[in-house]
Amino acid sequence: MESFGILVRIINSLTIYFNLEKIVAINPLWKRFPIVYALFMNILHIDSCALGDNSVSRQVTSATVAALTEANAQATVLYRDLAASPLSHASGPLLQVISQRWDADIPMNAELRAEALQSASLAQEFQDADVVVLGAPLHNFSVPSTLKAWMDRLLELQTTSSKPRDDLHLLLVTSGCGVMGLASVDELMNNHENQLKAAFQFLGVSRVNVVRGLADVPQALRLRSAA
Amino acid sequence: MESFGILVRIINSLTIYFNLEKIVAINPLWKRFPIVYALFMNILHIDSCALGDNSVSRQVTSATVAALTEANAQATVLYRDLAASPLSHASGPLLQVISQRWDADIPMNAELRAEALQSASLAQEFQDADVVVLGAPLHNFSVPSTLKAWMDRLLELQTTSSKPRDDLHLLLVTSGCGVMGLASVDELMNNHENQLKAAFQFLGVSRVNVVRGLADVPQALRLRSAA
Numbered sequence: 001m002e003s004f005g006i007l008v009r010i011i012n013s014l015t016i017y018f019n020l021e022k023i024v025a026i027n028p029l030w031k032r033f034p035i036v037y038a039l040f041m042n043i044l045h046i047d048s049c050a051l052g053d054n055s056v057s058r059q060v061t062s063a064t065v066a067a068l069t070e071a072n073a074q075a076t077v078l079y080r081d082l083a084a085s086p087l088s089h090a091s092g093p094l095l096q097v098i099s100q101r102w103d104a105d106i107p108m109n110a111e112l113r114a115e116a117l118q119s120a121s122l123a124q125e126f127q128d129a130d131v132v133v134l135g136a137p138l139h140n141f142s143v144p145s146t147l148k149a150w151m152d153r154l155l156e157l158q159t160t161s162s163k164p165r166d167d168l169h170l171l172l173v174t175s176g177c178g179v180m181g182l183a184s185v186d187e188l189m190n191n192h193e194n195q196l197k198a199a200f201q202f203l204g205v206s207r208v209n210v211v212r213g214l215a216d217v218p219q220a221l222r223l224r225s226a227a
Numbered sequence: 228m229e230s231f232g233i234l235v236r237i238i239n240s241l242t243i244y245f246n247l248e249k250i251v252a253i254n255p256l257w258k259r260f261p262i263v264y265a266l267f268m269n270i271l272h273i274d275s276c277a278l279g280d281n282s283v284s285r286q287v288t289s290a291t292v293a294a295l296t297e298a299n300a301q302a303t304v305l306y307r308d309l310a311a312s313p314l315s316h317a318s319g320p321l322l323q324v325i326s327q328r329w330d331a332d333i334p335m336n337a338e339l340r341a342e343a344l345q346s347a348s349l350a351q352e353f354q355d356a357d358v359v360v361l362g363a364p365l366h367n368f369s370v371p372s373t374l375k376a377w378m379d380r381l382l383e384l385q386t387t388s389s390k391p392r393d394d395l396h397l398l399l400v401t402s403g404c405g406v407m408g409l410a411s412v413d414e415l416m417n418n419h420e421n422q423l424k425a426a427f428q429f430l431g432v433s434r435v436n437v438v439r440g441l442a443d444v445p446q447a448l449r450l451r452s453a454a
Binding site: 050051052083086088089090091092095140141142143144145146148149151152155156187188191192194195196198199202 | 277278310313315316317318319322367368369370371372373375376378379382414415418419421422423425426429
Protein backbone atom coordinates (compact mmCIF):
# COMPACT_ATOMS: atom_id res chain seq x y z
CA MET A 1 0.00 0.00 0.00
CA GLU A 2 2.92 2.33 0.71
CA SER A 3 4.27 2.04 -2.82
CA PHE A 4 0.76 2.77 -4.08
CA GLY A 5 0.72 5.94 -1.96
CA ILE A 6 4.03 7.03 -3.50
CA LEU A 7 2.66 6.34 -6.98
CA VAL A 8 -0.38 8.47 -6.20
CA ARG A 9 1.84 11.31 -4.99
CA ILE A 10 3.95 11.11 -8.15
CA ILE A 11 0.85 11.21 -10.33
CA ASN A 12 -0.51 14.14 -8.31
CA SER A 13 2.76 16.05 -8.80
CA LEU A 14 2.71 15.32 -12.51
CA THR A 15 -0.88 16.47 -12.60
CA ILE A 16 0.01 19.82 -11.12
CA TYR A 17 3.09 20.10 -13.34
CA PHE A 18 1.21 19.52 -16.56
CA ASN A 19 -1.90 21.30 -15.34
CA LEU A 20 -3.71 18.09 -16.08
CA GLU A 21 -7.04 19.38 -14.83
CA LYS A 22 -7.40 21.49 -17.94
CA ILE A 23 -6.48 18.60 -20.21
CA VAL A 24 -8.91 16.41 -18.33
CA ALA A 25 -11.65 18.98 -18.67
CA ILE A 26 -11.37 19.14 -22.42
CA ASN A 27 -10.67 15.46 -23.00
CA PRO A 28 -12.85 12.96 -21.14
CA LEU A 29 -10.90 10.18 -22.89
CA TRP A 30 -8.77 9.84 -19.73
CA LYS A 31 -11.75 8.21 -18.11
CA ARG A 32 -11.13 5.20 -20.32
CA PHE A 33 -8.05 4.41 -18.19
CA PRO A 34 -9.37 2.74 -15.03
CA ILE A 35 -6.41 3.68 -12.79
CA VAL A 36 -6.77 7.39 -13.55
CA TYR A 37 -10.56 7.09 -13.41
CA ALA A 38 -10.35 5.54 -9.95
CA LEU A 39 -7.94 8.20 -8.73
CA PHE A 40 -9.96 11.15 -9.93
CA MET A 41 -13.47 9.79 -9.42
CA ASN A 42 -15.92 12.58 -8.58
CA ILE A 43 -18.77 11.33 -6.43
CA LEU A 44 -21.89 13.44 -6.01
CA HIS A 45 -23.76 12.23 -2.92
CA ILE A 46 -27.32 13.52 -2.51
CA ASP A 47 -29.82 12.87 0.28
CA SER A 48 -33.40 14.10 0.29
CA CYS A 49 -35.35 12.23 2.99
CA ALA A 50 -36.61 14.65 5.65
CA LEU A 51 -36.62 12.04 8.41
CA GLY A 52 -32.92 12.27 9.32
CA ASP A 53 -31.51 9.25 11.10
CA ASN A 54 -34.79 7.33 10.70
CA SER A 55 -34.25 7.29 6.96
CA VAL A 56 -33.32 3.98 5.34
CA SER A 57 -32.30 5.79 2.16
CA ARG A 58 -29.69 7.83 4.08
CA GLN A 59 -28.19 4.68 5.55
CA VAL A 60 -27.99 3.10 2.11
CA THR A 61 -26.49 6.15 0.36
CA SER A 62 -23.84 6.57 3.05
CA ALA A 63 -22.95 2.85 2.94
CA THR A 64 -22.66 3.11 -0.85
CA VAL A 65 -20.42 6.18 -0.73
CA ALA A 66 -18.29 4.57 2.00
CA ALA A 67 -17.76 1.51 -0.18
CA LEU A 68 -16.88 3.68 -3.18
CA THR A 69 -14.35 5.80 -1.29
CA GLU A 70 -12.80 2.74 0.33
CA ALA A 71 -12.16 1.29 -3.11
CA ASN A 72 -10.92 4.64 -4.49
CA ALA A 73 -8.87 6.43 -1.85
CA GLN A 74 -8.40 9.54 -3.99
CA ALA A 75 -12.04 9.92 -4.94
CA THR A 76 -13.60 13.27 -4.06
CA VAL A 77 -17.07 13.39 -2.58
CA LEU A 78 -19.43 16.34 -2.86
CA TYR A 79 -22.37 16.05 -0.47
CA ARG A 80 -25.72 17.79 -0.76
CA ASP A 81 -28.44 17.36 1.83
CA LEU A 82 -31.54 18.67 0.07
CA ALA A 83 -33.69 18.20 3.19
CA ALA A 84 -31.36 20.12 5.52
CA SER A 85 -30.68 22.88 2.97
CA PRO A 86 -33.72 22.86 0.70
CA LEU A 87 -33.77 24.67 -2.62
CA SER A 88 -36.73 26.95 -3.24
CA HIS A 89 -39.64 25.64 -5.28
CA ALA A 90 -38.65 26.52 -8.86
CA SER A 91 -40.81 29.53 -9.73
CA GLY A 92 -42.19 30.31 -13.16
CA PRO A 93 -39.64 33.12 -13.77
CA LEU A 94 -36.75 30.87 -12.65
CA LEU A 95 -37.88 28.08 -14.99
CA GLN A 96 -37.99 30.63 -17.81
CA VAL A 97 -34.47 31.85 -17.05
CA ILE A 98 -33.01 28.34 -16.77
CA SER A 99 -34.61 27.10 -19.97
CA GLN A 100 -33.60 30.31 -21.78
CA ARG A 101 -37.18 31.34 -22.45
CA TRP A 102 -36.70 34.54 -20.42
CA ASP A 103 -37.42 37.72 -22.36
CA ALA A 104 -34.04 39.51 -22.25
CA ASP A 105 -35.79 42.90 -22.41
CA ILE A 106 -37.22 42.37 -18.91
CA PRO A 107 -34.61 43.17 -16.25
CA MET A 108 -33.90 40.38 -13.78
CA ASN A 109 -33.97 41.15 -10.08
CA ALA A 110 -31.05 40.26 -7.82
CA GLU A 111 -32.85 37.33 -6.20
CA LEU A 112 -33.72 35.74 -9.53
CA ARG A 113 -30.16 36.22 -10.78
CA ALA A 114 -28.80 34.53 -7.64
CA GLU A 115 -31.23 31.63 -8.11
CA ALA A 116 -30.17 31.27 -11.75
CA LEU A 117 -26.48 31.22 -10.80
CA GLN A 118 -27.17 28.61 -8.13
CA SER A 119 -29.02 26.46 -10.67
CA ALA A 120 -26.09 26.69 -13.08
CA SER A 121 -23.75 25.66 -10.27
CA LEU A 122 -25.93 22.64 -9.41
CA ALA A 123 -26.00 21.62 -13.06
CA GLN A 124 -22.20 21.91 -13.18
CA GLU A 125 -21.86 19.62 -10.16
CA PHE A 126 -24.00 17.07 -11.95
CA GLN A 127 -21.95 17.57 -15.11
CA ASP A 128 -18.65 17.05 -13.25
CA ALA A 129 -19.75 13.89 -11.46
CA ASP A 130 -18.54 10.44 -12.49
CA VAL A 131 -20.85 8.71 -10.04
CA VAL A 132 -24.05 10.13 -8.56
CA VAL A 133 -25.35 8.38 -5.44
CA LEU A 134 -28.87 9.73 -5.25
CA GLY A 135 -31.10 9.20 -2.23
CA ALA A 136 -34.50 9.30 -3.93
CA PRO A 137 -36.90 7.57 -1.53
CA LEU A 138 -40.56 6.92 -2.16
CA HIS A 139 -42.00 9.24 0.50
CA ASN A 140 -45.72 10.00 0.73
CA PHE A 141 -46.33 8.23 -2.59
CA SER A 142 -43.74 10.06 -4.71
CA VAL A 143 -40.38 11.80 -4.87
CA PRO A 144 -39.67 14.22 -1.95
CA SER A 145 -40.50 17.82 -2.86
CA THR A 146 -36.92 18.87 -2.08
CA LEU A 147 -35.51 16.40 -4.61
CA LYS A 148 -38.08 17.50 -7.18
CA ALA A 149 -36.92 21.12 -6.75
CA TRP A 150 -33.35 19.98 -7.53
CA MET A 151 -34.46 17.93 -10.54
CA ASP A 152 -36.52 20.85 -11.89
CA ARG A 153 -33.30 22.85 -12.18
CA LEU A 154 -31.47 20.13 -14.13
CA LEU A 155 -34.41 19.20 -16.32
CA GLU A 156 -35.25 22.75 -17.40
CA LEU A 157 -31.64 23.30 -18.45
CA GLN A 158 -31.70 20.21 -20.64
CA THR A 159 -32.23 20.71 -24.34
CA THR A 160 -32.79 18.10 -27.01
CA SER A 161 -29.30 18.87 -28.34
CA SER A 162 -27.64 18.05 -25.01
CA LYS A 163 -25.06 15.30 -25.14
CA PRO A 164 -25.61 11.82 -23.69
CA ARG A 165 -23.89 11.34 -20.32
CA ASP A 166 -22.34 7.96 -21.07
CA ASP A 167 -19.53 8.77 -18.63
CA LEU A 168 -21.89 9.14 -15.68
CA HIS A 169 -23.07 6.31 -13.47
CA LEU A 170 -26.21 6.88 -11.41
CA LEU A 171 -26.90 4.83 -8.29
CA LEU A 172 -30.56 5.45 -7.59
CA VAL A 173 -31.31 4.65 -3.94
CA THR A 174 -35.08 4.32 -3.69
CA SER A 175 -35.33 2.60 -0.32
CA GLY A 176 -37.95 4.03 1.99
CA CYS A 177 -38.12 7.24 3.93
CA GLY A 178 -40.37 6.07 6.74
CA VAL A 179 -42.84 3.22 6.61
CA MET A 180 -46.03 3.17 4.55
CA GLY A 181 -47.49 -0.28 5.14
CA LEU A 182 -49.45 -0.38 1.91
CA ALA A 183 -50.47 -3.38 -0.10
CA SER A 184 -49.66 -1.88 -3.49
CA VAL A 185 -46.21 -0.63 -2.50
CA ASP A 186 -44.46 -2.72 -5.16
CA GLU A 187 -46.45 -1.13 -7.95
CA LEU A 188 -45.93 2.34 -6.47
CA MET A 189 -42.20 1.66 -6.21
CA ASN A 190 -42.06 0.60 -9.86
CA ASN A 191 -43.95 3.75 -10.88
CA HIS A 192 -41.59 5.85 -8.79
CA GLU A 193 -38.45 4.26 -10.23
CA ASN A 194 -39.76 4.47 -13.80
CA GLN A 195 -40.47 8.19 -13.36
CA LEU A 196 -36.96 8.81 -12.10
CA LYS A 197 -35.35 6.68 -14.82
CA ALA A 198 -37.31 8.58 -17.47
CA ALA A 199 -36.20 11.90 -15.98
CA PHE A 200 -32.52 10.94 -15.95
CA GLN A 201 -32.76 9.39 -19.40
CA PHE A 202 -33.97 12.81 -20.52
CA LEU A 203 -30.76 14.16 -18.94
CA GLY A 204 -28.78 11.71 -21.08
CA VAL A 205 -28.05 9.24 -18.27
CA SER A 206 -28.61 5.64 -19.30
CA ARG A 207 -26.34 3.81 -16.84
CA VAL A 208 -28.65 3.54 -13.85
CA ASN A 209 -28.56 0.99 -11.04
CA VAL A 210 -31.53 0.91 -8.70
CA VAL A 211 -30.69 0.25 -5.04
CA ARG A 212 -33.71 -0.56 -2.90
CA GLY A 213 -31.77 -1.60 0.18
CA LEU A 214 -28.38 -2.37 1.65
CA ALA A 215 -28.47 -5.83 0.06
CA ASP A 216 -28.39 -4.27 -3.42
CA VAL A 217 -25.25 -2.20 -2.79
CA PRO A 218 -22.54 -4.77 -3.74
CA GLN A 219 -24.21 -5.50 -7.08
CA ALA A 220 -24.68 -1.80 -7.79
CA LEU A 221 -21.01 -1.08 -7.10
CA ARG A 222 -19.89 -3.24 -10.01
CA LEU A 223 -20.13 -0.09 -12.08
CA ARG A 224 -18.01 -1.31 -14.96
CA SER A 225 -19.73 -4.64 -15.43
CA ALA A 226 -23.14 -3.06 -15.19
CA ALA A 227 -22.27 -0.53 -17.88
CA MET B 228 -85.08 32.05 -12.60
CA GLU B 229 -86.51 34.89 -10.52
CA SER B 230 -88.70 32.56 -8.49
CA PHE B 231 -85.62 30.37 -7.94
CA GLY B 232 -83.78 33.43 -6.60
CA ILE B 233 -86.63 34.11 -4.16
CA LEU B 234 -86.56 30.47 -3.06
CA VAL B 235 -82.83 30.73 -2.44
CA ARG B 236 -83.31 33.88 -0.36
CA ILE B 237 -86.05 32.19 1.69
CA ILE B 238 -83.82 29.19 2.33
CA ASN B 239 -80.94 31.48 3.26
CA SER B 240 -83.14 33.33 5.77
CA LEU B 241 -84.33 30.05 7.25
CA THR B 242 -80.72 28.93 7.42
CA ILE B 243 -79.75 31.94 9.47
CA TYR B 244 -82.88 31.64 11.61
CA PHE B 245 -82.30 28.02 12.54
CA ASN B 246 -78.53 28.42 12.61
CA LEU B 247 -78.44 25.65 10.05
CA GLU B 248 -74.68 25.78 9.66
CA LYS B 249 -74.26 24.09 13.01
CA ILE B 250 -76.80 21.41 12.19
CA VAL B 251 -75.09 20.90 8.86
CA ALA B 252 -71.72 20.59 10.52
CA ILE B 253 -72.81 17.83 12.84
CA ASN B 254 -75.06 16.02 10.39
CA PRO B 255 -73.71 15.42 6.89
CA LEU B 256 -76.99 13.65 6.07
CA TRP B 257 -78.21 16.91 4.52
CA LYS B 258 -75.85 16.22 1.66
CA ARG B 259 -78.23 13.45 0.61
CA PHE B 260 -80.69 16.14 -0.51
CA PRO B 261 -79.43 17.39 -3.87
CA ILE B 262 -81.05 20.84 -3.67
CA VAL B 263 -79.39 21.67 -0.35
CA TYR B 264 -76.15 20.00 -1.49
CA ALA B 265 -76.12 22.16 -4.60
CA LEU B 266 -76.79 25.32 -2.62
CA PHE B 267 -74.08 24.76 -0.04
CA MET B 268 -71.47 23.04 -2.20
CA ASN B 269 -67.94 23.86 -1.00
CA ILE B 270 -65.46 23.81 -3.87
CA LEU B 271 -61.73 23.72 -3.16
CA HIS B 272 -59.88 24.86 -6.30
CA ILE B 273 -56.14 24.22 -6.35
CA ASP B 274 -53.56 25.08 -9.01
CA SER B 275 -49.91 24.09 -8.90
CA CYS B 276 -48.37 24.59 -12.34
CA ALA B 277 -45.60 27.22 -12.21
CA LEU B 278 -46.06 28.27 -15.83
CA GLY B 279 -48.98 30.67 -15.28
CA ASP B 280 -51.07 31.38 -18.34
CA ASN B 281 -49.12 28.84 -20.41
CA SER B 282 -50.50 26.07 -18.23
CA VAL B 283 -53.10 23.75 -19.73
CA SER B 284 -53.98 22.45 -16.27
CA ARG B 285 -54.93 25.96 -15.11
CA GLN B 286 -57.23 26.41 -18.09
CA VAL B 287 -58.90 23.08 -17.36
CA THR B 288 -59.32 23.65 -13.61
CA SER B 289 -60.81 27.10 -14.16
CA ALA B 290 -63.21 25.79 -16.84
CA THR B 291 -64.24 23.01 -14.45
CA VAL B 292 -64.86 25.39 -11.55
CA ALA B 293 -66.75 27.78 -13.84
CA ALA B 294 -69.04 24.95 -14.94
CA LEU B 295 -69.60 23.89 -11.33
CA THR B 296 -70.46 27.39 -10.11
CA GLU B 297 -72.72 28.01 -13.08
CA ALA B 298 -74.72 24.93 -12.16
CA ASN B 299 -74.70 25.82 -8.43
CA ALA B 300 -75.10 29.56 -8.02
CA GLN B 301 -74.70 29.40 -4.23
CA ALA B 302 -71.58 27.26 -4.25
CA THR B 303 -68.60 28.74 -2.44
CA VAL B 304 -65.15 28.49 -3.99
CA LEU B 305 -61.90 28.53 -2.04
CA TYR B 306 -58.89 29.05 -4.31
CA ARG B 307 -55.30 28.13 -3.55
CA ASP B 308 -52.49 28.85 -5.99
CA LEU B 309 -49.64 26.69 -4.70
CA ALA B 310 -47.23 28.05 -7.32
CA ALA B 311 -47.90 31.72 -6.56
CA SER B 312 -47.92 31.19 -2.77
CA PRO B 313 -45.80 28.08 -2.23
CA LEU B 314 -45.76 26.21 1.05
CA SER B 315 -42.35 25.45 2.51
CA HIS B 316 -40.85 22.01 1.92
CA ALA B 317 -42.19 19.98 4.86
CA SER B 318 -39.23 19.67 7.24
CA GLY B 319 -38.50 16.69 9.47
CA PRO B 320 -39.68 18.52 12.62
CA LEU B 321 -42.88 19.66 10.90
CA LEU B 322 -43.65 16.12 9.71
CA GLN B 323 -43.14 14.93 13.29
CA VAL B 324 -45.50 17.56 14.67
CA ILE B 325 -48.21 16.89 12.07
CA SER B 326 -48.10 13.13 12.51
CA GLN B 327 -48.04 13.51 16.30
CA ARG B 328 -44.63 11.90 16.65
CA TRP B 329 -43.21 15.10 18.16
CA ASP B 330 -41.68 14.64 21.61
CA ALA B 331 -43.84 16.92 23.77
CA ASP B 332 -40.90 17.54 26.13
CA ILE B 333 -39.05 19.48 23.42
CA PRO B 334 -40.37 23.05 23.18
CA MET B 335 -41.58 24.10 19.74
CA ASN B 336 -40.32 27.34 18.27
CA ALA B 337 -42.71 29.99 16.98
CA GLU B 338 -42.01 29.24 13.33
CA LEU B 339 -42.73 25.54 13.72
CA ARG B 340 -45.93 26.28 15.64
CA ALA B 341 -47.09 28.62 12.86
CA GLU B 342 -46.31 25.95 10.25
CA ALA B 343 -48.25 23.35 12.25
CA LEU B 344 -51.27 25.65 12.55
CA GLN B 345 -51.15 26.36 8.82
CA SER B 346 -51.05 22.62 8.10
CA ALA B 347 -54.09 22.05 10.32
CA SER B 348 -55.90 24.83 8.49
CA LEU B 349 -55.08 23.28 5.09
CA ALA B 350 -56.32 19.91 6.31
CA GLN B 351 -59.54 21.56 7.51
CA GLU B 352 -60.09 23.12 4.07
CA PHE B 353 -59.75 19.68 2.54
CA GLN B 354 -62.08 18.26 5.20
CA ASP B 355 -64.74 20.91 4.53
CA ALA B 356 -64.71 20.50 0.75
CA ASP B 357 -67.47 18.70 -1.12
CA VAL B 358 -65.62 18.92 -4.42
CA VAL B 359 -61.87 19.35 -4.88
CA VAL B 360 -60.74 20.51 -8.32
CA LEU B 361 -57.04 19.74 -8.18
CA GLY B 362 -54.60 20.96 -10.83
CA ALA B 363 -51.99 18.20 -10.60
CA PRO B 364 -50.07 18.33 -13.88
CA LEU B 365 -47.30 15.99 -14.92
CA HIS B 366 -44.42 18.49 -14.90
CA ASN B 367 -40.80 17.42 -15.31
CA PHE B 368 -41.81 13.75 -14.99
CA SER B 369 -43.78 13.97 -11.74
CA VAL B 370 -46.01 16.03 -9.48
CA PRO B 371 -44.92 19.69 -9.01
CA SER B 372 -42.87 20.18 -5.84
CA THR B 373 -45.36 22.78 -4.60
CA LEU B 374 -48.24 20.30 -4.82
CA LYS B 375 -46.14 17.64 -3.10
CA ALA B 376 -45.50 20.04 -0.20
CA TRP B 377 -49.30 20.45 0.17
CA MET B 378 -49.91 16.70 -0.04
CA ASP B 379 -47.18 16.02 2.56
CA ARG B 380 -49.21 18.03 5.07
CA LEU B 381 -52.43 16.09 4.43
CA LEU B 382 -50.78 12.68 4.23
CA GLU B 383 -48.79 13.00 7.46
CA LEU B 384 -51.95 13.96 9.33
CA GLN B 385 -53.74 10.85 8.10
CA THR B 386 -53.94 7.90 10.44
CA THR B 387 -55.23 4.43 9.73
CA SER B 388 -58.25 5.21 11.92
CA SER B 389 -59.25 8.21 9.78
CA LYS B 390 -62.71 8.00 8.28
CA PRO B 391 -63.36 7.41 4.58
CA ARG B 392 -64.28 10.60 2.71
CA ASP B 393 -67.24 9.19 0.81
CA ASP B 394 -68.77 12.67 0.74
CA LEU B 395 -65.86 14.17 -1.17
CA HIS B 396 -65.50 14.21 -4.93
CA LEU B 397 -62.04 14.75 -6.37
CA LEU B 398 -61.56 16.04 -9.91
CA LEU B 399 -57.95 15.30 -10.68
CA VAL B 400 -56.77 17.54 -13.53
CA THR B 401 -53.55 15.99 -14.82
CA SER B 402 -53.27 17.81 -18.13
CA GLY B 403 -49.84 19.15 -18.91
CA CYS B 404 -47.85 22.01 -17.51
CA GLY B 405 -45.70 22.77 -20.52
CA VAL B 406 -44.79 20.37 -23.30
CA MET B 407 -42.52 17.35 -22.93
CA GLY B 408 -42.60 15.72 -26.36
CA LEU B 409 -41.69 12.27 -25.09
CA ALA B 410 -42.56 8.93 -26.59
CA SER B 411 -43.43 7.24 -23.30
CA VAL B 412 -45.67 10.04 -22.06
CA ASP B 413 -48.72 7.75 -21.81
CA GLU B 414 -46.96 5.38 -19.45
CA LEU B 415 -45.58 8.28 -17.40
CA MET B 416 -49.05 9.78 -17.20
CA ASN B 417 -50.50 6.49 -15.97
CA ASN B 418 -47.75 6.24 -13.33
CA HIS B 419 -48.42 9.81 -12.28
CA GLU B 420 -52.18 9.31 -12.00
CA ASN B 421 -51.80 6.02 -10.13
CA GLN B 422 -49.49 7.67 -7.60
CA LEU B 423 -51.99 10.45 -6.98
CA LYS B 424 -54.94 8.06 -6.78
CA ALA B 425 -53.05 5.93 -4.23
CA ALA B 426 -52.25 9.03 -2.18
CA PHE B 427 -55.86 10.21 -2.10
CA GLN B 428 -57.13 6.70 -1.45
CA PHE B 429 -54.89 6.77 1.62
CA LEU B 430 -56.74 9.98 2.55
CA GLY B 431 -60.03 8.07 2.28
CA VAL B 432 -61.04 9.54 -1.09
CA SER B 433 -62.35 6.92 -3.50
CA ARG B 434 -64.52 9.05 -5.80
CA VAL B 435 -61.91 10.32 -8.23
CA ASN B 436 -62.40 11.49 -11.82
CA VAL B 437 -59.30 12.04 -13.89
CA VAL B 438 -59.44 15.01 -16.27
CA ARG B 439 -56.63 15.07 -18.82
CA GLY B 440 -58.05 17.89 -20.91
CA LEU B 441 -60.99 20.19 -21.56
CA ALA B 442 -62.75 17.38 -23.44
CA ASP B 443 -62.99 15.33 -20.23
CA VAL B 444 -64.71 18.07 -18.20
CA PRO B 445 -68.38 17.36 -19.08
CA GLN B 446 -68.04 13.68 -18.19
CA ALA B 447 -66.21 14.51 -14.95
CA LEU B 448 -68.94 16.94 -13.90
CA ARG B 449 -71.55 14.18 -13.74
CA LEU B 450 -70.49 13.78 -10.13
CA ARG B 451 -73.56 11.87 -9.02
CA SER B 452 -73.55 9.32 -11.80
CA ALA B 453 -69.82 8.75 -11.43
CA ALA B 454 -70.19 8.09 -7.72
